[in-house]
Amino acid sequence: MVNYIWAALAIIGIVFAAINGTMDEVNKAIFSGAKEAVTICIGLISVLVFWLGMMKIAEQAGLLRKLTNLFRPIVAKLFPEVPKNHPAMGYILSNMIANIFGLGNAATPLGIKAMEELKRLNGGKNTASNSMITFLALNTSCITLIPTTVIAIRMNYHSASPTDIVGPTIIATIFSCIGGILIDRYFYHKRMRKG
């Protein structure tokens, strides 16, 4: 889908410029857009290097594992079909913690592992189980503590206070997390009633 949107933006723009007589602006925009993108990525290096470095320390100190155990009893309630000490539970929790700390790249392999285990629990069927749907709802709506990349972009553009969006982001994700869980429960019970 992103392919269509991406191509459409450029095609519509070029056709529009032909009608509108703004081809000159479009010409400039092509190169300034590309240049800007690279500048942003260079700016991202500082924050990404720093943050992933800090997270490595947290991981090796066992901090992430500790947090995992802390959340276990709460999260276990959302997955009645997963036995408490099943490896799936461990992967689900570590995936969540990685997501909360903005470690998208660390989260993905853990999430795929969790899905493999959940599929095994579901007898290897190729349909989504209740636990899988709950897991994905949690995964996509869960709380974000530090929106690292956004802070980096704000710094790039000389924000007076690049981190002043951290608080609002945490609050917005708390709402989306609660919303995600409630919506998931609603569909869960709907499926259960159908049998």
Place this chain on the structure above:
Amino acid sequence: MEIISLISLWMIPSLIGFILLYGTFKKVPTYESFVEGGKEGIQIAFSIIPYLVGMLVSISIFRASGALEYFMSFLKPVLDFIGVPSEVAPLAIIRPISGNAALGMTSDLISTYGPDSFIGRLASVIQGSTDTTLYVLTVYFGAVGIKKMGDALKVGLLADLVGFIAAIVVVTLMFGK
């Protein structure tokens, strides 16, 4: 609201202090671990260059041609009515589809309107608080060969909508217009 600003200010330094303290206490070679983890950061930053170049060029063409302005003039009355700046509407549409594409749009909004403008802040919070639901679903279900996604897409997209609305409400309350 003052408490939230305070949390924003203290969150990162206290987290860093805590991680370093805890790591030292647990006898982790902090500096060496930091360097090891930091190397991954360079890789990530470079790997998103093509995503951003592609998206920013496309958006730039769309905007410079005057097409964006033209299409936005249709949406504006509806969005104005519910208090959503029409400038962030494209971001809300692309956010669940591609994270890096959305990152391109967010940077574009921040550079056009300024990081500390209402729109700049709103785009920041939307980018930070919602997720690429379609991408996550494709990758996770695809990796383990699930063909029937059930309610997963519906649940994920509705949760995104909640996040989007929450972002608008929180930013409007905190930073006003």
